[in-house]
Amino acid sequence: MKELVKNQNRRRFLRGGGALAGAALASTASAAGALAGQAQPLEVAPWSKTPGEPALWHPYGQPSPFEDKVVRRSRGAAPFPGANSSMTPLQDLFGIITPTGLVFERHHAGIPLIDPAQHRLAVHGLVARPTLFSMDELVRLPSVSRIHFLECSGNTGREWKGPGTASLQFSHGLLSCCEWTGVPLSVLLEEVGVDPQAAWILAEGADAAGMTRSIPMAKALDDALLVYAQNGERLRPEHGYPLRLFLPGFEGNMSVKWLRRLKVGREPFMSREETSKYTDSLPDGTARQFTFLMETKSVITFPAPDHRLREPGFYQIAGLAWTGRGRIRRVDVSVDGGRNWQEARLQEPVLDRALTRFTLPWRWDGAPAVLQSRAIDETGYVQPSGRQLVHARGLESNYHFNAIQSWKVGADGIISNVQV
Amino acid sequence: MKELVKNQNRRRFLRGGGALAGAALASTASAAGALAGQAQPLEVAPWSKTPGEPALWHPYGQPSPFEDKVVRRSRGAAPFPGANSSMTPLQDLFGIITPTGLVFERHHAGIPLIDPAQHRLAVHGLVARPTLFSMDELVRLPSVSRIHFLECSGNTGREWKGPGTASLQFSHGLLSCCEWTGVPLSVLLEEVGVDPQAAWILAEGADAAGMTRSIPMAKALDDALLVYAQNGERLRPEHGYPLRLFLPGFEGNMSVKWLRRLKVGREPFMSREETSKYTDSLPDGTARQFTFLMETKSVITFPAPDHRLREPGFYQIAGLAWTGRGRIRRVDVSVDGGRNWQEARLQEPVLDRALTRFTLPWRWDGAPAVLQSRAIDETGYVQPSGRQLVHARGLESNYHFNAIQSWKVGADGIISNVQV
Numbered sequence: 091m092k093e094l095v096k097n098q099n100r101r102r103f104l105r106g107g108g109a110l111a112g113a114a115l116a117s118t119a120s121a122a123g124a125l126a127g128q129a130q131p132l133e134v135a136p137w138s139k140t141p142g143e144p145a146l147w148h149p150y151g152q153p154s155p156f157e158d159k160v161v162r163r164s165r166g167a168a169p170f171p172g173a174n175s176s177m178t179p180l181q182d183l184f185g186i187i188t189p190t191g192l193v194f195e196r197h198h199a200g201i202p203l204i205d206p207a208q209h210r211l212a213v214h215g216l217v218a219r220p221t222l223f224s225m226d227e228l229v230r231l232p233s234v235s236r237i238h239f240l241e242c243s244g245n246t247g248r249e250w251k252g253p254g255t256a257s258l259q260f261s262h263g264l265l266s267c268c269e270w271t272g273v274p275l276s277v278l279l280e281e282v283g284v285d286p287q288a289a290w291i292l293a294e295g296a297d298a299a300g301m302t303r304s305i306p307m308a309k310a311l312d313d314a315l316l317v318y319a320q321n322g323e324r325l326r327p328e329h330g331y332p333l334r335l336f337l338p339g340f341e342g343n344m345s346v347k348w349l350r351r352l353k354v355g356r357e358p359f360m361s362r363e364e365t366s367k368y369t370d371s372l373p374d375g376t377a378r379q380f381t382f383l384m385e386t387k388s389v390i391t392f393p394a395p396d397h398r399l400r401e402p403g404f405y406q407i408a409g410l411a412w413t414g415r416g417r418i419r420r421v422d423v424s425v426d427g428g429r430n431w432q433e434a435r436l437q438e439p440v441l442d443r444a445l446t447r448f449t450l451p452w453r454w455d456g457a458p459a460v461l462q463s464r465a466i467d468e469t470g471y472v473q474p475s476g477r478q479l480v481h482a483r484g485l486e487s488n489y490h491f492n493a494i495q496s497w498k499v500g501a502d503g504i505i506s507n508v509q510v
Numbered sequence: 511m512k513e514l515v516k517n518q519n520r521r522r523f524l525r526g527g528g529a530l531a532g533a534a535l536a537s538t539a540s541a542a543g544a545l546a547g548q549a550q551p552l553e554v555a556p557w558s559k560t561p562g563e564p565a566l567w568h569p570y571g572q573p574s575p576f577e578d579k580v581v582r583r584s585r586g587a588a589p590f591p592g593a594n595s596s597m598t599p600l601q602d603l604f605g606i607i608t609p610t611g612l613v614f615e616r617h618h619a620g621i622p623l624i625d626p627a628q629h630r631l632a633v634h635g636l637v638a639r640p641t642l643f644s645m646d647e648l649v650r651l652p653s654v655s656r657i658h659f660l661e662c663s664g665n666t667g668r669e670w671k672g673p674g675t676a677s678l679q680f681s682h683g684l685l686s687c688c689e690w691t692g693v694p695l696s697v698l699l700e701e702v703g704v705d706p707q708a709a710w711i712l713a714e715g716a717d718a719a720g721m722t723r724s725i726p727m728a729k730a731l732d733d734a735l736l737v738y739a740q741n742g743e744r745l746r747p748e749h750g751y752p753l754r755l756f757l758p759g760f761e762g763n764m765s766v767k768w769l770r771r772l773k774v775g776r777e778p779f780m781s782r783e784e785t786s787k788y789t790d791s792l793p794d795g796t797a798r799q800f801t802f803l804m805e806t807k808s809v810i811t812f813p814a815p816d817h818r819l820r821e822p823g824f825y826q827i828a829g830l831a832w833t834g835r836g837r838i839r840r841v842d843v844s845v846d847g848g849r850n851w852q853e854a855r856l857q858e859p860v861l862d863r864a865l866t867r868f869t870l871p872w873r874w875d876g877a878p879a880v881l882q883s884r885a886i887d888e889t890g891y892v893q894p895s896g897r898q899l900v901h902a903r904g905l906e907s908n909y910h911f912n913a914i915q916s917w918k919v920g921a922d923g924i925i926s927n928v929q930v
Contacts, residue, residue: 103651103701135628138770141592141718142620147748149581149596151611153570154751156626157744161569172561176569184691184739185655187607191571192743200562206576208555231523232826235605235857235867271604281523296558319604321741323612324577328567331574350558406652437655439859447655 103404153191162192163259172200172298175242177263180389180410181396186237186437186445188266190321195328196242196264199299202348206332209296211316215354218283225332228273229318231281235271236315236338237444239412241384243341243368243489249476250491253507258394261495261507265410267445270336272317275310284354292359293335296350303344304358305337309382313338316349339414339443340382341489343368373484384414386473387492388421388448388465399503402456409434411446411465418446420466425452427460427496427510428475434463459499460510476509523824573611582612583679592620592718595662597683600809600830601816606657606857606865608686610741615748616662616684618783619719622768626752629716631736635774638703645752648693649738651701655691656735656758657864659832661804663761663788663909669896670911673927678814681915681927687832687865690756692737695730704774712779713755716770723764724778725757729802733758736769759834759863760802761909763788793904804834806893807912808841808868808885819923822876829854831866831885838866840886845872847880847916847930848895854883879919880930896929 153160160182168174175196178188195201206225214220242264248254254261284307291310295301305314317336318325325331330347337344343363358364358380370378388411393399407425411418417440422431434448448463465473474482476493483490498508573580580602588594595616598608615621626645634640662684668674674681704727711730715721725734737756738745745751750767757764763783778784778800790798808831813819827845831838837860842851854868868883885893894902896913918928 103697135624135716135770137622137624138716138718138720142617142622143747144588144592144620145594145596145615145617145748146582146584147621148611149583150573151582151613151746151748153743154626154745154747155623156751160743162566162571163569164566168564172564174565176565182744183742184653185689185742187689187742189610189741189743191568193571195565197562197565200564201567202557202562203575204555204557206574230825232869232871233604233828237859269605269607277523296555298558298561300558321609322603322605322607323573323580323609324602325574326571327563327574328565328571331576350555405650408653439657439861441859449652451652 160192162195165260173198175264177259178266179259180263180265180391181258181394183391186267186410186447187321188268190268190323190326190329193266193268193320193329194242194264196342197297197328198301199297201328202297203327204296204332204348209332209350211333211349212351213278213282213354215292216285216288216356217354218285219281221282223278225318228316228333231273231277233271233273234315235269237267237269237441238336238338239265239267239443239445240342240345241265241412243343243381243384246491246495247488249493249495249509250485250487253509256395256505256507258389258391258396262389264342268320269322270315270317271319272315272336275314275316275335278316279310287356288354290355290358292351292353292355292361293344293346293349294351294353295346296348301346301363302359302361303346303363304361305335305344309337309340337382339384341368341384344382368489370483370489371486373486381490384412385490385492386413386415386418386465386467386471387411388463388473389495390423390461390463390497393461393499393505394497395505395507397505399454399499399505401503402454405452405454407434407450407452407461409448409463411448411463412444413465413467413471414443415467415469415471416442417468418465419468421446421448422464422466423448423450424462424464425459428462428494431464454499456501458501460508461497461499462494464494580612582615583683585680593618595684597679598686599679600683600685600811601678601814603811606687606830606867607741608688610688610743610746610749613660613686613688613740613749614662614684616762617717617748618721619717621748622717623747624716624752624768629752629770631753631769632771633698633702633774634771636705636708636776637774638705639701641702643698645738648736648753651693651697653691653693654735655689657687657689657861658756658758659685659687659863659865660762660765661685661832663763663801663804666911666915667908669913669915669929670905670907673929676815676925676927678809678811678816682809684762685830688740689742690735690737691739692735692756695734695736695755698736699730707776708774710775710778712771712773712775712781713764713766713769714771714773715766716768721766721783722779722781723766723783724781725755725764729757729760757802759804761788761804764802788909790903790909791906793906801910804832805910805912806833806835806838806885806887806891807831808883808893809915810843810881810883810917813881813919813925814917815925815927817925819874819919819925821923822874825872825874827870827872827881829868829883831868831883832864833885833887833891834863835887835889835891836862837888838885839888841866841868842884842886843868843870844882844884845879848882848914851884874919876921878921880928881917881919882914884914
């Protein structure tokens with residue numbers, strides 16, 4: 091804050107570059123008449139003249155009707171019933187917490203509406219005490235809360251083939267960050283007694299797809315959670331109500347929703363979602379499998395193709411950075427397509443495997459510009475360029491695209507998706 | 511996490527005290543038939559048999575219909591149109607982020623529905639450049655995001671006269687915690703140029719009450735924000751859409767909603783809300799005025815009178831602690847009415863003037879117990895007992911009650927509000 095204030099002293103934002111036109115009031119207002127009799131009087135708005143809607147107008151609150159364009163959006167029709175996704179409108183959001191109503195969706199057989207009183211979690215396989223847990227029993231166990239991002243490994247996948255859609259929501263919107271509350275999976279495994287031979291756990295959802303993934307035991311004992319709350323309240327139906335697995339930093343598909351079964355075994359279970367899907371084809375005909383970790387990535391969320399700059403002048407470039415490896419250490423921003431880089435300010439707190447908001451003040455001179463951000467995590471990993479990523483992986487992948495994103499600002503203020 | 515896991519190794523929760531009854535499965539399930547043929551087979555639930563609701567069932571998501579009791583609630587009818595409050599259901603929440611739809615409300619003339627394109631913020635008085643700002647202009651200024659609690663100074667006010675209602679929602683529910691995004695007020699004041707004589711700012715809302723409070727210049731230049739987003743999205747109408755003042759750690763009433771005017775002056779403006787209201791009467795006939803700071807406080811949110819313990823056994827005591835002075839350093843919990851205290855675990859991150867979640871494992875033996883929590887902040891301030899608070903302030907106050915709260919657990923598992 092001090093740094094920001096000091097920065098202010100060097101120049102003003104609204105008139106410093108003739109950018110914005112905050113309307114000046116003609117004279118200092120009188121104490122009594124407030125702003126009456128001025129060049130531009132402050133009119134009393136209609137909503138200030140009569141009492142408004144009562145408290146509990148909505149016992150569960152809703153956004154303003156003026157914000158009804160800020161919603162999740164889908165690319166189009168589902169290939170078969172219930173298999174679809176919807177994207178978070180990152181271009182309209184602030185800070186690091188994603189409002190739960192706007193957290194992205196990815197379903198393989200639609201959203202089951204589960205009665206929590208009837209729901210059970212079965213734990214079996216290589217355990218001493220196979221057990222069915224009710225939700226009441228799970229919620230009584232010791233719990234923790236953590237703020238973590240969740241990203242689909244297919245996020246930004248269309249960029250593998252060249253510049254994708256001119257929309258941040260559609261290019262990067264399979265990404266959200268919430269406060270998750272639940273029982274450490276390690277606590278549950280202690281309850282049932284895991285066989286020393288056990289090395290993998292099959293997690294199965296109660297949706298009609300019976301979504302299944304294999305989870306390494308090391309992750310299960312480290313920081314995996316059985317989550318029942320998100321941003322303070324119980325999970326929403328589309329996010330796994332009443333129970334989901336949550337694996338911090340791993341691809342979203344593994345955080346199995348509507349969790350109904352955990353089977354402990356010696357080997358991975360080779361389910362559909364880790365053999366025919368969610369693997370990364372390589373140029374030599376082989377594929378990377380079990381690529382769990384979401385690598386370091388960032389994107390500029392303002393300005394983005396979903397916005398248009400109406401005039402030259404001051405703008406605050408803002409964006410998000412994240413890494414499955416831990417904390418973000420630094421984000422650099424370029425406004426000239428990567429020739430020069432400036433270090434962005436990171437908004438505190440910078441949390442382990444959470445979205446990190448970065449900002450950089452920018453005065454746009456009205457000429458074309460190419461905006462990029464490049465994240466560096468605490469392990470020293472540097473977000474690659476598209477060229478570096480393709481050099482390493484080829485062009486056959488659909489998942490795990492984490493390259494630097496370029497937004498081109500045209501002289502007309504229109505912003506497009508480019509690769510430079 | 512490590513500490514928690516180590517703790518698990520000493521005893522199991524579900525059977526260690528015969529507390530919970532996780533249903534055992536009779537035999538290890540076969541790989542193919544999953545859990546078929548067991549003493550208690552895992553039935554395939556109806557919602558697992560057909561595809562569920564599609565993605566974008568709700569473009570803006572809603573809670574599960576099974577959670578429809580988790581709503582804001584009001585004590586009763588308003589004394590005059592639009593003057594009312596509603597409380598956050600803290601007993602049903604987890605972590606530290608309050609879902610925006612459940613953030614408490616306090617209105618003096620209802621909720622105005624403001625068109626952001628028409629809304630203006632006027633800044634005038636002892637400034638070099640009196641200015642009208644549009645929302646577009648404000649949102650282009652440098653912004654920051656901060657996670658902070660917001661508490662009405664009337665929260666828990668009924669406890670001044672003895673034990674209040676047996677409900678956490680009604681006793682402590684004028685309390686929430688969100689991520690707030692907006693422009694530092696210091697940035698705006700730099701834009702308009704503040705006279706060196708200036709010492710106070712009048713903040714005025716656009717509601718029909720024209721809610722006004724006087725803000726000290728030191729606070730305005732320190733950490734006050736002009737907030738337009740809450741938990742990642744634009745403010746909700748009931749929380750000040752499209753613009754509110756936010757003063758971290760100060761009583762909620764000062765974070766003026768629907769902000770339309772800031773007037774800079776030399777003296778406090780002595781508005782209704784800081785003279786006839788929001789002052790603290792003392793036994794000697796005088797009153798404390800401008801008691802801005804919300805003092806250190808805590809409350810146990812589970813178990814609370816809104817719950818009932820169905821049987822003896824293991825429970826995780828959970829609660830919230832907060833302080834307008836900075837960070838929480840420690841929370842102690844007693845299960846015997848304050849004779850013995852144990853240090854609770856604080857959930858990371860512990861943030862400046864944010865809610866802090868604390869937990870303590872507890873094995874209830876079925877006998878009556880009195881649960882208390884006592885917060886200590888980083889300045890060394892210790893949350894007072896009710897007796898200490900009344901000794902210092904007398905019984906004439908309505909605001910700023912921050913004493914230790916006692917919940918009595920009866921042998922029948924019913925929980926009541928007591929003062930010990």
